[in-house]
Amino acid sequence: EVHLVESGGGLVQPGRSLRLSCVASGFIFDDYAMHWVRQAPGKGLEWVSGITWNSGRINYADSVKGRFTVSRDNAKNSLYLQMNSLTIADTALYFCARNQGYLDYWGQGTLVTVSS
């Protein structure tokens, strides 16, 4: 059974950094691209970033470009999101999701709250 478990969220001050992790199980991790999607409280879904199986192609939403860095460690079945220069607008539940083109499996998310 496919499982994706995010961690690393928390309360952080504006301008600070945070690193999210997503550990995958139940499938061959390095066969798949992976994505991050976020959801601000009471709002809709916003795609954040995607990374191919070998990290050969990486994409970001304009809202995070230059501040967030996605990476993966296939040996650890893990996906990461390094978030720098955080702003209040980055407050959201962050989901990792497996890519089949569409996003077929999602984790339960980790909450990031940016507040002074």
Next chain:
Amino acid sequence: EIVLTQSPGTLSLSPGERATLSCRASQIVSSTYLGWYQQKPGQAPRLLIYGASSRATGIPDRFTGSASGTDFTLTISRLEPEDFAVYYCHQYGISPYTFGQGTKVGIK
């Protein structure tokens, strides 16, 4: 960036009724790259439809997706109590990948 506009924002229906949800793209999106997701409060999104009209594993056949040009439709033929939720369309053909703003299907 491809903007997906969903309508209506909210749909109030009774169990057993038919729900028709629309998603319009601001530019051409290949049907291959359009999906629909269902999200219930406190839960992650769940894939319903991919490739505009293919049902994901385990999705009942009362859920149907269709496409016509830049217009995409999700139809729920007869609403079951568990179908009351928020639905999002999603294009994954051109980066940045984008979602519609969602349609809430609520109980009348």
